[in-house]
Amino acid sequence: MPAALAEVVSDFKEMQGQDKLALLLEFAGELPPLPADLEEAAMEPVPECQSPLFLHVDAADRDNVRLYFSAPAEAPTTRGFASILAQGLDTQSADDILAVPDDFYSELGLAALISPLRLRGMSAMLARIKRHLR
Template sequence: MPEMPTKLAEIVDEFAAAPRDVVLEMLLEYSDVIPPLPEELAGREGMEQVPECQTAFFLRAEVNPDRTVTTWFDCPPEAPTTRAFAGILAEGLAGASAAEVLAVPDDLYQRMGLAQAISPLRVRGGTAILARLKRQVREQIS
């Protein structure tokens, strides 16, 4: 059984071990790591909206011929917490295989200790982002 990618596991452990008052600061650091969309996705063409998020959030996962997954996220800068979720996934899943992406636990954000630091609505949005990402991967490998 594959495990979640090592880089994502390291991020989860880092958050879980951090004092609560530092968690929000750490989150905000990830809000800036989302790479810009490639030109062909600039109009969000082919991206899926995540309506559970309080802000306009779009994503796309693509399984490459070598079975690695490429992810793209689009979220306005005015939504730093939601952007941080995307930043964590972008960094933690970079170079990951489809099997590793599917092995990411659904309660990822709870494991990180975020449920104690941010609102349940935001955690629900982050969980929905992960669920849609995994569904897109599953659809492409089945």
């Protein structure tokens, strides 16, 4: 697991109960804005997410993969998951991203606090990123 993503997982492991949700909401507020030259219409939708989420994988440089996400402000869980992936995987190599366990999100300890459908959305985001990189 890339060091940046391992650090995010560690942050969640240090939290208990509702503090984990508070941390997820912090991540939601930290989702980077899209660059000016990238429009949501040109991005891939992730229909498995309960809220509208779009992603773009720029793997032109496989040693420095860029990830972009768009999710509405009124979808904090989805934005939080996207932000975790952005902070943990953006600028990593394709090989490092492909090596991330498909179920890494289970280590965040959110299963008791968030519905399985929402967790499935995070899994789908990672799966689509990996599909692009393969």
